[in-house]
Amino acid sequence: MVRATIDSAAVTTSYRAPIPSQFGSKLPAMKSSLARRPLGLRVIAIIGLLLMSAAPARAQDAGAFIDGVARQVLDMLRQGVSDSQREATLRSVLRTNFDLPSMGRAALGNYWSKTTPDQQKRYLAAIESAEVRAYSDRLRQYGGQSLKVVRQTPGPGGATLVDSQIVQPGGQQVVRLVWEVRKEGGRFLVTDVSIEGVSMVLTRRSDFNAYISRNGGNVEPLIAELERRAGK
Amino acid sequence: MGKATVSYGRNLIGAAFLFLAACATQPGEISDPLEVPNRFMFAINQTVDLLVVRPVTVTYRDWVPAPVQRALTNFLNNLGEPVTAINEVAQGEPERAAKTVGRFLVNSTAGLLGLFDVATDMGLAPTKEDFGQTLGVWANSPEDGGPYLVLPLLGPSNVRDAVGLLVDNLIDPFSIAGRRLNVEYLLWARAVMTGIDARTRTLQALDDIEKNSLDFYAAVRSAYTQRRASMIRTKGDPAKATTAEIDAATKVALVR
Numbered sequence: 050m051v052r053a054t055i056d057s058a059a060v061t062t063s064y065r066a067p068i069p070s071q072f073g074s075k076l077p078a079m080k081s082s083l084a085r086r087p088l089g090l091r092v093i094a095i096i097g098l099l100l101m102s103a104a105p106a107r108a109q110d111a112g113a114f115i116d117g118v119a120r121q122v123l124d125m126l127r128q129g130v131s132d133s134q135r136e137a138t139l140r141s142v143l144r145t146n147f148d149l150p151s152m153g154r155a156a157l158g159n160y161w162s163k164t165t166p167d168q169q170k171r172y173l174a175a176i177e178s179a180e181v182r183a184y185s186d187r188l189r190q191y192g193g194q195s196l197k198v199v200r201q202t203p204g205p206g207g208a209t210l211v212d213s214q215i216v217q218p219g220g221q222q223v224v225r226l227v228w229e230v231r232k233e234g235g236r237f238l239v240t241d242v243s244i245e246g247v248s249m250v251l252t253r254r255s256d257f258n259a260y261i262s263r264n265g266g267n268v269e270p271l272i273a274e275l276e277r278r279a280g281k
Numbered sequence: 282m283g284k285a286t287v288s289y290g291r292n293l294i295g296a297a298f299l300f301l302a303a304c305a306t307q308p309g310e311i312s313d314p315l316e317v318p319n320r321f322m323f324a325i326n327q328t329v330d331l332l333v334v335r336p337v338t339v340t341y342r343d344w345v346p347a348p349v350q351r352a353l354t355n356f357l358n359n360l361g362e363p364v365t366a367i368n369e370v371a372q373g374e375p376e377r378a379a380k381t382v383g384r385f386l387v388n389s390t391a392g393l394l395g396l397f398d399v400a401t402d403m404g405l406a407p408t409k410e411d412f413g414q415t416l417g418v419w420a421n422s423p424e425d426g427g428p429y430l431v432l433p434l435l436g437p438s439n440v441r442d443a444v445g446l447l448v449d450n451l452i453d454p455f456s457i458a459g460r461r462l463n464v465e466y467l468l469w470a471r472a473v474m475t476g477i478d479a480r481t482r483t484l485q486a487l488d489d490i491e492k493n494s495l496d497f498y499a500a501v502r503s504a505y506t507q508r509r510a511s512m513i514r515t516k517g518d519p520a521k522a523t524t525a526e527i528d529a530a531t532k533v534a535l536v537r
Binding site: 253255257259271274 | 310486492498510512
């Protein structure tokens with residue numbers, strides 16, 4: 050039912066034409082066994098290529114933005130880059146398209162105000178490396194999945210929620226992914242990603258808050274641990 | 282913390298967070314009065330998973346032919362349809378319950394005892410509802426499932442979902458029949474296969490969370506709570522997803 054809606058809506062958009070709709074199947078499945086693996090976070094988000102936008106105006110721009118990010122990442126994956134190249138590309142993709150400082154602040158929650166400017170700087174640097182590493186890991190075993198933008202709805206505080214699906218090459222399982230996108234100084238930035246209803250920022254915050262309170266309410270051990278992991 | 286405060290610009294998020302944090306009970310926080318025993322059980326589960334569940338699951342996933350795996354998934358799902366139908370009625374969704382009954386009848390016959398999901402091809406998409414979700418549908422907040430629990434072997438849960446598990450077991454026609462006919466071993470076999478089947482689907486997600494978290498227990502607790510809340514909000518209907526999630530997302534925005 051969803052699919053039918055998308056297809057009929059796609060006719061009215063300009064996004065369909067330049068993107069071969071069967072692109073996903075032409076992509077090299079790196080290992081056939083991977084293609085039939087159950088879906089998880091690894092096939093995350095940015096492995097996308099196909100955008101069919103259904104909503105007008107502002108929302109459509111947000112969808113186009115997500116499509117652009119997805120295609121940028123996909124182009125890289127199709128070229129078959131080395132680990133370090135992939136990490137470098139993803140770092141620049143995340144820096145330009147994700148509001149990492151805001152996500153980092155949100156993940157620290159209450160404790161943000163209790164950190165010194167120097168700590169905040171170190172924390173944000175470490176968290177950026179952590180994100181880059183996480184995405185790079187997930188995309189290492191790319192198996193030809195594609196991302197389909199389903200629709201956009203206005204979210205809280207001026208954000209747009211871009212609803213999308215990761216589609217497996219086999220087409221049997223679908224993972225639902227919602228991007229929270231905000232417009233900042235004329236350009237879009239991702240401020241959160243939810244996978245099957247699980248927000249990355251919220252999960253991070255629970256994780257970090259627990260770690261901090263288990264270390265006597267001090268933020269320093271968290272930053273040190275993040276830096277240790279980033280340095281590995 | 283009225284909703285009027287949501288209309289700040291993104292630049293003010295940090296400042297707004299500071300203000301709201303002062304007056305709001307942290308929505309990201311989950312009631313966990315049993316954290317110490319829960320963490321203990323979590324550690325035991327991790328060990329059992331590492332030594333038994335995971336190796337069995339990985340072997341199953343990598344060595345059993347994909348069509349066989351799909352048939353088994355279909356078969357187990359089909360056995361679960363009556364419970365889903367009952368819960369859909371209890372959630373006030375008679376039409377969806379009727380579809381589920383239809384799926385069950387079609388798949389049990391034309392689908393050869395549920396091995397093939399022919400109902401989906403006929404336009405009857407699968408749904409899955411348990412009694413924990415039913416309780417959540419009628420409760421005020423899907424995020425609030427009562428105190429968080431880590432169950433032996435079954436893992437993350439809470440009081441609401443644990444009660445749900447028990448009730449589902451009591452109302453399941455197959456479980457009732459199995460006990461009446463003294464063929465409990467079939468129920469155990471079904472439980473084991475259900476466990477392995479479910480574990481294949483959580484392998485990647487849990488590995489990812491473990492690798493990218495500092496406190497795995499806390500990250501799983503959060504992810505589980507959010508996931509269940511999302512399932513309750515959408516009532517298994519992805520078309521409802523985004524709009525239904527705006528509520529949840531608003532809460533997120535409030536804490537930033």
